[in-house]
Amino acid sequence: MIHSGGRRDLLPKNAHKGVIYILLTAASAALLFPMVYMVCNSFMESREVMKAYNEIEEKKKEIEKLEAQYNRTVEEKKMAISVKRQEIRYFRENSEDILPDDEYSLQFSQLRLDLKRLENDLEDYISSFELPDITHYEKKFNQSLQMVIEAQENLKKVTETFAIQSEVRLRLNEAQKRYDDALKQVENSIRTLEQKRADAKSEQLVYTQTVYEKKTEIQLAMLELDQMKKYLPQDGMLTAPMDAMIKTVSIEKGQASSPQQILFELIDKDSRLSIQWALNPEKAELLGEGDDVSFRVKGEKVELIKGKVGKKEFSSEKGMYLFASDVPAGSGSIREGMTVEISASQSSGEYELIIPNSSISTQGGIDYVFVLKERYGALGKEYYVEAVKISVIEQDDFHSAVTGALSSQDKVVSMSTKALEDGAQVKLR
Amino acid sequence: MGLKNFESLLRSESFLLAAKNTLIFNAIGVPLIMLLSLGFALLLNTGIKGLSFYRSCFILPLVVPVASVILVWQILFHEHGALSQLLQHFGLPAVDWINSKWSLAVLVLLYIWKNCGYNVVLFLAGLNSIPREYYESARIDGAGLWTCFTQITLPFITPTGFFVLVLSIINSLKVFRESYQLAGNYPDMHIYMLQNFMNNNFANLNYQRLSAAAFLIFVVIGLMVLVLFRFESRIGRDLE
Numbered sequence: 001m002i003h004s005g006g007r008r009d010l011l012p013k014n015a016h017k018g019v020i021y022i023l024l025t026a027a028s029a030a031l032l033f034p035m036v037y038m039v040c041n042s043f044m045e046s047r048e049v050m051k052a053y054n055e056i057e058e059k060k061k062e063i064e065k066l067e068a069q070y071n072r073t074v075e076e077k078k079m080a081i082s083v084k085r086q087e088i089r090y091f092r093e094n095s096e097d098i099l100p101d102d103e104y105s106l107q108f109s110q111l112r113l114d115l116k117r118l119e120n121d122l123e124d125y126i127s128s129f130e131l132p133d134i135t136h137y138e139k140k141f142n143q144s145l146q147m148v149i150e151a152q153e154n155l156k157k158v159t160e161t162f163a164i165q166s167e168v169r170l171r172l173n174e175a176q177k178r179y180d181d182a183l184k185q186v187e188n189s190i191r192t193l194e195q196k197r198a199d200a201k202s203e204q205l206v207y208t209q210t211v212y213e214k215k216t217e218i219q220l221a222m223l224e225l226d227q228m229k230k231y232l233p234q235d236g237m238l239t240a241p242m243d244a245m246i247k248t249v250s251i252e253k254g255q256a257s258s259p260q261q262i263l264f265e266l267i268d269k270d271s272r273l274s275i276q277w278a279l280n281p282e283k284a285e286l287l288g289e290g291d292d293v294s295f296r297v298k299g300e301k302v303e304l305i306k307g308k309v310g311k312k313e314f315s316s317e318k319g320m321y322l323f324a325s326d327v328p329a330g331s332g333s334i335r336e337g338m339t340v341e342i343s344a345s346q347s348s349g350e351y352e353l354i355i356p357n358s359s360i361s362t363q364g365g366i367d368y369v370f371v372l373k374e375r376y377g378a379l380g381k382e383y384y385v386e387a388v389k390i391s392v393i394e395q396d397d398f399h400s401a402v403t404g405a406l407s408s409q410d411k412v413v414s415m416s417t418k419a420l421e422d423g424a425q426v427k428l429r
Numbered sequence: 430m431g432l433k434n435f436e437s438l439l440r441s442e443s444f445l446l447a448a449k450n451t452l453i454f455n456a457i458g459v460p461l462i463m464l465l466s467l468g469f470a471l472l473l474n475t476g477i478k479g480l481s482f483y484r485s486c487f488i489l490p491l492v493v494p495v496a497s498v499i500l501v502w503q504i505l506f507h508e509h510g511a512l513s514q515l516l517q518h519f520g521l522p523a524v525d526w527i528n529s530k531w532s533l534a535v536l537v538l539l540y541i542w543k544n545c546g547y548n549v550v551l552f553l554a555g556l557n558s559i560p561r562e563y564y565e566s567a568r569i570d571g572a573g574l575w576t577c578f579t580q581i582t583l584p585f586i587t588p589t590g591f592f593v594l595v596l597s598i599i600n601s602l603k604v605f606r607e608s609y610q611l612a613g614n615y616p617d618m619h620i621y622m623l624q625n626f627m628n629n630n631f632a633n634l635n636y637q638r639l640s641a642a643a644f645l646i647f648v649v650i651g652l653m654v655l656v657l658f659r660f661e662s663r664i665g666r667d668l669e
Binding site for chain 1: 472489545
């Protein structure tokens with residue numbers, strides 16, 4: 001009798017059951033994998049999308065922060081540069097004054113430090129400056145170009161394969177569309193590349209200009225430094241810092257000097273002294289702006305220094321006119337703080353008849369003078385005066401220029417012991 | 430017109446390409462699925478534990494709509510998909526599997542994944558129908574595993590195999606659905622099948638060419654089935 005052991009008995013005795021299980025499990029896993037993946041994906045997709053969206057939002061915020069920080073930093077640097085420029089300009093304007101040695105050295109060191117900082121700043125700027133990377137766009141461009149070539153090849157292949165059949169047209173259109181898209185992409189890439197190149201060029205220009213500015217600033221600072229180096233005490237010799245005149249010498253040969261002691265006082269050759277004076281309104285009328293005046297140190301008999309009236313102003317407080325005139329510093333012996341004599345001359349017209357003011361009598365608003373006349377009377381030759389009407393053309397403190405029925409031969413009475421009247425007999429003394 | 434439509438059809442390079450691709454796909458896919466199905470059926474028929482679980486695993490791809498699984502295929506075989514990333518991990522270049530010469534392999538894989546389970550079930554049914562006594566007698570007579578397979582299993586399973594073969598061919602001709610969903614109207618030239626050709630002609634309102642192609646395909650498949658029936662009946666006679 002044959003004993004039936006079931007299906008299991010049909011197996012070869014040497015069959016390895018483990019291998020069978022492994023094979024079947026692997027096959028089952030492979031078959032189930034797409035479905036398991038699909039099921040997992042259905043739960044995970046939305047979460048991944050949200051995660052990606054959140055990441056994008058975070059990146060956006062990060063970019064915004066970086067942009068703000070970048071703008072702030074750039075603004076600060078610009079302001080720092082502006083302040084530094086103003087400081088250098090201010091120092092340049094005030095460096096003309098003579099400073100004591102210590103202060104001078106301090107400022108010199110400060111200037112050198114500033115120069116070093118500028119150099120360092122420039123170096124930092126150069127080292128940190130990076131041109132925009134356009135290799136990415138070039139790579140993209142090349143990829144697009146490759147796509148065009150592939151699309152062209154594909155188009156050619158499709159054209160050859162599908163002759164002129166109706167459905168081929170669709171395929172051709174499809175290929176053509178792909179080609180056109182690729183071409184459009186290439187054009188976009190070219191445009192982007194050009195734009196990036198232009199941007200890079202513009203940034204290069206800005207960079208060059210900035211470097212040029214920085215270099216110029218350094219050159220200026222170096223020039224100033226060199227200029228200051230020139231006036232540094234060298235071997236005990238002090239040299240003049242500018243074209244000037246020695247105003248005072250406070251030390252003599254053989255005397256000992258001490259720090260902070262003033263040895264010489266220099267006056268800029270181009271500087272001027274201002275001479276000021278005041279005149280009452282009457283006299284002030286004779287002197288106007290631009291009129292010639294002469295100055296001389298009071299008590300000295302040296303040559304007159306000529307100048308012009310530079311300013312004329314009425315001071316209501318003093319009730320006088322204030323005049324001012326500038327003369328070159330060092331002119332003659334005039335020094336600051338001295339009192340000077342001022343003389344002014346005014347040229348007027350030529351007059352034929354000038355008589356003393358005392359000769360003129362005024363009666364009823366009419367000016368007249370008495371002219372001496374001769375006549376023969378009972379006692380022989382006698383003198384009398386005749387009143388002649390005149391008009392005063394010009395008058396000063398002592399004399400008057402007149403016109404009237406007078407001649408240069410006429411003798412005009414300038415003084416009398418008694419009041420005169422027309423026809424009165426007089427005696428000469 | 431007469432035979433002009435057929436003449437034009439046979440001169441059409443697109444039709445010839447589609448026919449060639451379909452033949453290649455059949456030549457690769459059908460034997461492969463037959464071998465794999467039979468192999469898995471034999472393994473499942475060894476009386477292992479958990480047979481129903483494994484059988485369910487094999488059946489599941491058949492009941493899942495392809496459209497929903499195509500996404501997984503695209504993720505796996507995209508140029509930047511999982512497989513390409515795996516290659517890149519080992520320093521190899523990324524491959525656009527769906528739009529290159531590899532597309533045929535992807536389609537074959539999809540075809541096997543989808544239809545293998547069904548064939549396994551059919552083969553299992555065929556295997557179960559073989560009387561156990563035959564094996565027992567052969568084992569008593571000293572027959573080995575290979576002898577049992579060639580002398581008992583193979584002859585008895587031939588009708589089932591024939592049925593599976595016909596079904597596999599039919600299924601392989603219906604692979605257009607997967608191809609269309611995977612690569613669209615105009616897939617890579619390696620997976621441009623007859624169904625793509627017919628579908629595109631239908632979309633272009635070229636019914637004459639479509640009818641001619643359909644008729645031609647019908648004739649070819651009819652002839653093929655006829656040959657297979659003849660072959661099967663000859664084997665059946667031999668078994669008797």
